[in-house]
Amino acid sequence: DADVTQTPRNRITKTGKRIMLECSQTKGHDRMYWYRQDPGLGLRLIYYSFDVKDINKGEISDGYSVSRQAQAKFSLSLESAIPNQTALYFCATSDSAALKNIQYFGAGTRLSVL
Amino acid sequence: AQSVTQPDIHITVSEGASLELRCNYSYGATPYLFWYVQSPGQGLQLLLKYFSGDTLVQGIKGFEAEFKRSQSSFNLRKPSVHWSDAAEYFCAVGAASGTYKYIFGTGTRLKVLA
Numbered sequence: 001d002a003d004v005t006q007t008p009r010n011r012i013t014k015t016g017k018r019i020m021l022e023c024s025q026t027k028g029h030d031r032m033y034w035y036r037q038d039p040g041l042g043l044r045l046i047y048y049s050f051d052v053k054d055i056n057k058g059e060i061s062d063g064y065s066v067s068r069q070a071q072a073k074f075s076l077s078l079e080s081a082i083p084n085q086t087a088l089y090f091c092a093t094s095d096s097a098a099l100k101n102i103q104y105f106g107a108g109t110r111l112s113v114l
Numbered sequence: 115a116q117s118v119t120q121p122d123i124h125i126t127v128s129e130g131a132s133l134e135l136r137c138n139y140s141y142g143a144t145p146y147l148f149w150y151v152q153s154p155g156q157g158l159q160l161l162l163k164y165f166s167g168d169t170l171v172q173g174i175k176g177f178e179a180e181f182k183r184s185q186s187s188f189n190l191r192k193p194s195v196h197w198s199d200a201a202e203y204f205c206a207v208g209a210a211s212g213t214y215k216y217i218f219g220t221g222t223r224l225k226v227l228a
Contacts, residue, residue: 004157035218040123042204042218043158058215090157100146100165101208103216105158 003027006091006106013081014114021076021109023091032074033092033103034058034066036085043090049074050096081113116141118207120219127195128227135190135222137205146208147188148216149179153201161203164188175199200226 004025013019023032031050035043035058045058047066055066063085067075078085088110092103119138127133139145146165150158162173169181179190188205205219 040220042118042120042220043206043216044218045215048215092158100163102148102160102163103208104160105150107157 004091004093004104004106006089006109008109009107010110012112012114015082017081019078019081019111021089021091021111023074023076023106025072025091025093027093027095027104028071029093029095029104030071031094031096031101032068033094034064034074034076035090035092036060037088037090037108046076046089078111078113081111083113086111086113116207116217118205118217118219120203120205120222122222123220124223124225126225126227129197130194133190133192133195133199133224135203135205135224137188137190137219139186139188139205139207139217141186141207141217143209147179147181148206148208149173149177149188149190150204150206151175151201152204152221158204161190195224195226197226197228200224 007022033048034046037043044060049055049068052068065077088108090108091106094101094103117140148163149161161177164171164181177192202221202223204221206216208216
């Protein structure tokens with residue numbers, strides 16, 4: 001089983017719909033991240049959380065919200081999806097106790113907003 | 115401003131040929147440096163990392179990278195490319211302290227000719 005699991009793997013939705021992407025991890029890491037990947041732009045950070053009570057905006061947080069339900073779960077929500085949110089979304093985790101902040105990624109969720 | 119530049123969007127090499135993917139960074143503090151690979155339909159897998167010490171680091175799948183502080187570069191190399199190396203490669207910089215966020219380059223897509 002994957003250490004960092006993202007669900008769903010693929011999703012097609014319509015403009016204006018609310019959608020939630022979920023991430024769960026079995027690595028026991030305290031830090032979790034959400035990125036989006038767009039062709040030619042690499043990965044950009046949406047939100048990150050250093051523990052359940054610590055949530056921070058990344059460079060492109062507008063139009064997104066997150067919830068850290070437990071140390072192992074970090075969800076990304078699009079309250080009202082729009083077509084330019086069509087992208088590949090990645091969740092990642094890291095362990096602050098390991099000091100080096102190596103991030104481990106899930107397999108991604110491909111989202112299409114029509 | 116902090117940034118990571120991967121100047122080559124696409125690279126095509128023949129199987130068995132050598133490979134070098136370029137990465138340059140601009141970072142005010144001491145950086146941690148990473149290379150990740152994204153195979154088609156897969157998440158990001160860590161190839162190698164540099165924190166300190168020996169500037170030539172070895173990674174998985176026969177890859178290596180050399181940190182050159184004077185050139186602000188962290189180029190990825192492989193002596194002999196295999197068809198299975200076809201993928202997208204991302205260079206990333208992380209802080210050695212503080213927020214530990216990553217900054218990703220825009221990626222280099224590698225095509226391998228049989």
